[in-house]
Amino acid sequence: MLHDLALITPQLILLVAALFTLVADPFLPSDASRRFWGLFGAGMSGLAVLACAALWKFGPHDMATPAFSYHLSASGHALFFTALVSMCALVTHLSSPAYLSEQGAHYGEYYALLHFATFGMAIMVSAESLLSLFIGLEIMSMAIYVLVAFKRTSAASVEAGLKYFVMGSVASAFLLYGIAFLFGLSGGTSFIEIQRALLAPKPGQDLWLGLAVVLTGGAFLFKVAAVPMHMWTPDAYEGAPTPITGFMSSAVKAAAFGSFLKFLYAGISGPALASLHLPIGQVLGCFAVLTMTVGNILALTQRSIKRMLAYSAIAHAGYLLLGTIATIDDPTLGSPFLAPTGAVPFYLVGYALASLAGFAALSSLGKDGEELTTEGQLAGLSKRHPIAALALTVSVLSLAGVPPTLGFFGKLQILRDVLAVDNGKYLPHVIILVLNSVVSAYYYLKVPVAIYMRPDSRAERVYVRESNLTWAMALPAFALLALGVMPGRAMNWASRSEEAIRAGAESANIAHSYAVVKGGGSAKGVVATVAPAKPAAPAVP
Amino acid sequence: MDTSMAQNWLQFHSLSSFPLLTLLCAMPLGFALLALAIPDEQTSAHKAWSFVGSLVTLGVSLVVLAGFDRNAVGLQQVDDYAWIPTFNARWTLGVDGLSLPLVLLTGLLMPIIFAGAWSAIDKRWKEFSIAMLILETGMLGSLLAVDLLSFYVFWEIMLVPMYLIVGIWGGKDRIYATVKFFIYTMFGSLLMLVAILWLYQKSGGSFALAQLAALHLSDKEQTWLFAAFALAFLIKVPVFPFHTWLPDAHTEAPTPGSVVLAGVMLKLGTYGLLRFAIPLFPSAMGTFSPLLLTLAVIGIVFGALMAYVQTDVKRLVAYSSVSHLGFVMLGIVIFNEEALQGAILQGVNHGLSTGALFLLVGYVYERRHTREIAEFGGIAAKMPVYAAFFVFVTMSSIALPLTNGFVGEFLIFAGSFKEGVQAVIAPVAEAGRWRNTVLVGGGIASLGIVLGAVYMLSMVRRVFFGQITNPANKALRDLTLREKTIMAVLAVFILWIGVYPSSWLNLSKTTVHAMVEAERPAILQVRAPLDYKHEAIQHAHADR
Incomplete structure (x- = not known):
């Protein structure tokens, strides 16, 4: 038990922070004193990052073995993503107090909810079973719904929260329904049990398996805001308090993709799925292309930078979906095994940092309940708040993928890995991605144009200057x-994270049994590359 | 064909014990970072600091020159370090006869640009000097990098500072011009990135140029990959019909921006073709030769005609760039020793003379705030020194003998006619088509020289000579000492190359020889198969 608890230290830290904030908030009545919660939250999130780092470096060898009766683990994947979302929370805690008190919505619950959301994400990405995944997802979603509507007096904010809540609930229902089918097929909810069950296909299961894949897949596509399940994104992003918009586009996206990868790789992949001949790669490819194109084209016409970044978040979901193909389109479908490179986790780091910097900079614009986020209102920012101007510029350049920013290497890695699948099977997708980047450059450039090149037209314009907020963007x-x-180090972490999912799948002995089930031919190649499998997993209780 | 022998011009000749080239690249960046510490208001401190920074960089490039072995084949003073292990991407910088002239040109032009900007740039000097210095790092890096990923990174790094320079300090339509420039260039370079990644996959994970050039690619692959690379470079040059961003960007850019754009950045397009596109895909180059030749010739004539009808002096000079770069492209497409030597030298020449022209146009713009030809007339009487310099640079631009322009264009034409004239001496049925194309193209291109004289001289006549009709011109001051010094430096180089070109040609002689030996057979094999056999026989005789 103690061993199990040690593995979820980061999650426990976040939980304690949330509960402590709730209990102690009444003792900090004034607006100014509540600023303490920002620092406290940043500190606790930082502590969670450190705990992840410590586990990553010094943790026990069997960390990747599912703890808590096959519900949670501290695999490299879980630690990487927990650290990532905690890092996002850290920055959001720093950028929130100044914004909230400026907007007249500064309450202690905000920080507690932020901790709960982070805690939910940390559970979600560490999940080894569909049940814990779902619980994490719901903890996160509930907290985020409220946070989106946190500007109680703003109609836009409340509407955004409601919209997000209704649509999100439908998606959760889909996910739960799909989980029910998988449970029915396998008699268990943990990934290992599902894998085992799929290894021994039962007659007539194809229909139910297909239904389960479609339902759960659809729910995940909703969470990552893939077209055509993207409708909630622009309204939710625009209506939410700006730091929360940043948190959503960084942490929520990271958590959604983190669990999606885990689910695709460890949850539903396997010979039974292969026997369905579901072209998962192609389907994801179609969604990816559709998502990036629609996102970019709709972003072109936006006047509000916040809304534009919301559409660009959709476009980035498209790039990431394409990246997931490189991760999943091999072991079950028999194409050559790549060394894990962690393209998606690595891309998420760059994307999260860029979103955080950008939205933190946007948080500093506006005063007394008013937000200044249209293109025209950014004019002259370079003179009034040079740091925000620079942060926003670096952020959009990274989103556009211009070197030497991290965004460039993220895109580069996705391009490389997708191109490597099956000797360029996805070359058209890659070219579409590249053309999309050119389109996106057009609207991203509006930001530096407004900031640096347009004359400062209005005499009176206000910006919040507060040191924590400035740190949050800088x-x-x-x-x-x-x-x-120097992207090398971060790339290593990301590839270790991806290795961890693969190792998890291996320990369930998929590859080995797959070869046995399918036998001969193409499967041999898979065995040859995957064969150095770890010792078989402990028996399922 | 033994590829390892054939492409030894891409191998490392000498590794350097001290990372001199890295230092050269990092020098401007270092000065830019330190400039962050100088407060915004201290404009003169920024002016001095950036000038000193560019001078120090020039100094380092002279050290590179001093250590350069003119007779060695291959890349010299190579810095080769692991950069991103996950990608097997390396930090590889090297210099040879192809890049050295352009490195020196960059080093030389930057102090001139900073000195010229003292009056041309009137706001935000801090940002300006930082952007310019980062741009210099990008340009030097693109010229020195021989690992495709680091090359690409440097290539893209150039984009943002230039975008800011045009967008912040430019003219009335600067935002339109700069966004157009950015999108055009990015479009080209992203497709090149896909091609680079394709090569990376093919090679089993390497970005090293020499290794990639030794790959065996199918014809179809070569064609598409060459197209992707060439598009990026042709947009940068720019070759007709990809040139439409250039007149806008040039006209709207502030004087220093125009100078650096014309002086160095356009040459990176032609440099990229020679360094990357041709050695990677020589036989595709053979396939595309007739098309590229046609585009180059169209560019020469079209640029000249467009220049003739311009009413804005700066736009005229911008279109003349399209025409001049057409000559450089012609030399590259011909790909024999004379033409290549001419193309490389003409790149430097164009940087000097067009850079000088943009500076001169900038001088008068600072005084009158207009560049319309009709606004002037007879100003030679008021600004004799200015007029003298302008006419001198015009002579260089229209390739008068004893100026640099003559040497470059002469070599390009010598190469073209050598390639084509054998069609008349020894007509070969099959090979005839390429040679005839060269002959006809070269003939039309030589018209471009005449047209060059027409548009430049008619502009000079209308601006400088005759009576002063516009009263605003009566009060014009002549050049200041600073302006004269800048022009004098450029004039010295224009004359130096014109009178004694060998000192410059010798820099690239060995490299060009090795390059032609390595790449020409594959090109010729495709575009003129019988010539290829003929040359092979001749070589065999010569070897004996």
Whole structure:
């Protein structure tokens, strides 16, 4: 038990922070004193990151073995993503107090909810069973729904929260329904049990398996805001308090993709799925292309930078979906096994940092309940708040994928890995991605144009200057450049994260049994590359 | 064909014990970072600091020159370090006869640009000097990098500072011009990125140029990959019909921006073709030769005609760039020793003379705030020194003998006619088509020289001579000492190359020889198969 608890130290830290904030908030009545919660939250999130790092470096060898009766683990994948979402929470805690008190919505619950959301994400990405995944997802979603509507007096904010809540609930229902089918097929909810069950296909299961894949897959596509399940994104992003928009586009996206990868790789992949001949790669490819194209084209016409970034978040979901193909389109479908490179986790780091820097900079614009986020209102920012101007510029350049920012290497890695699948099977997708980047450059460039090139037209314009907020935009922007020059280290972490999912799948002995089930021919190649499998997993209780 | 022998011009000749080239690249960036510490208001400190920074960089490039072995084949003073292990991407910088002239040109032009900007740039000097210095790092890096990923990174790094320079300090339509420039260039280079990644996959995970050039690719692959690379470079040059961003960007850019754009950045397009596109895909180059030749010739004539009808002096100079770069492209497409030597030298020449022209146009713009030809007339009487310099640079631009332009264009034409004239001496049925194309193209291109004289001289006549009709011109001051010094430096180089070109040609002689030996057979094999056999026989005789 103690061993199990040690593995979820980061999650426990976040939970304690949330509960402590709720209990102690009444003792900090004034607006100014609540600023303490920002620092406290940043500190606790930082502590969670450190705990992840400590486990990553010094943790026990059997960390990847599912703990808590096959519900949670501290695999490299879980630690990487927990650290990532905690890092996002850290920056969001820093950027929130100034914004909230400026907007007249500064309450202690905000910080507690932020901790709960982060805690939910940390559970979600560490999940080894569909049940814990779902619980994590719901903890996260509930907290985020409320956070989106946190500006109680703003109609836009409340509407956004409601919309997100209704649509999100439908998606959760789909996910749960799909989980029910998988449970029915396998008699269990843990990934290992599902894998085992799929290894021994029962007659007539194809229909139910297919239904389960479609339902769960659809729910995940909703969470990552893939077209055509993207409708909630622009309204939710625009209506939410700006730091929360940043948190959603960084942490929520990271958690959604983290669990999606785990689910695709460890949850539903396997010979039974292969026997369905579901062209998962092609289907994801179609969604990816559709998502990036629609996102970019709709972003072109936006006047509000916040809404534009919301559409660009959809486009990035498209790039990431394409990246997932490189991760999943091999072991079950018999194409050559790549060394895990962690393209998607790595891309998420760059994307999260860019979103955090950008939205933190946007948080500093506006005063007294008003937000200044249209293109025209950014004019002259370079003179009034040079740091916000620079952070926002670095952020959009990274989103556009211009070297030497981290965003460039993220895109580069996705392009490389997708191109490597089956000797360029996805070359058309890659070219579409590249053309999309050109389109996106057009609207991203509006930001530096407004900031640096348009004359400052209005005499009176106000910006919030507060040191924590300034750090919240400066640190991610600096990281984008620093990691953009030397991306090697972050790439290693990301590839270790991906290795962990693969190792998890191996320990369930999929590859080995797959070869046995299918036998001969193409499967031999898979065995040859995957064969150095770890010792078989402990028996399922 | 033994590829390892044939492409030894891409191998490392000498590794350097001290990372001199890295230092050269990093020098401007270092000065830019330190400039962050100088407060915004201290404009003169920024002016001095950036000038010193570019001078120090020039100094380092002279050290590179001093250590350069003119007779060695292959890349010299190579810095080769692991950069991103996950990608097997390396930090590889090297210099040879192809890049050295352009490195020196960059080093030389930057101090001139900074000195010229003292009056041309009137706001935000801090941002300006930082952008310019980062741009210099990008240009030097693109010229020195021989690992495709680091090359690509440098290539893209150039984009953002230039975008800011045009967008912040440019003219009335600067935002339109700069966004157009950015999107055009990015479009080209992203497709090149896909091609680079394709090569990376093919090679089993390497970005090293020499290794990729030794790959065996199918004809179809070569064609598509060459197209992707060439598109990026042709947009940068720019070759007709990809040139439409250039007149806008040039006209709207502030004087220093125009100078650096014309002086160095356009040449990176032609450099990229020679360094990357041709050695990677020589036989595709053979396939595309007739098309590229046609585009180059169209560019020469079209640029000249467009220049003739311009009413804005700066736009005229911008279109003349399209025409001049057409000559450089012609030399590259011909791909024999004379033409290549001419193309490389003409790249430098164009940087000097067009850079000088943009500076001169900038001088008068600072005084009158207009560049319309009709606004001037007879100003030679008021600005004799200015007029003298302008006429001198015009002579260089229209390739008068004893100026640099003559040497370059002469070599290009010598190469073209050598390639084509054998069609008349020894007509070969099959090979005839390529040679005839060269002959006809070369003939039309030589018209471009005449047209060059027409548009430049008629502009000079209308601006400088005759009576002063516009009263605003009566009060014009002549050049200041600073402006004269800048022009004098450029004039010295224009004359130096014109009178004694060998000192420059010798820099690239060995490299060009090795390059032609390595790449020409494969090109010729495709575009003129019988010539290829003929040359092979001649070589065999010569070897004996």
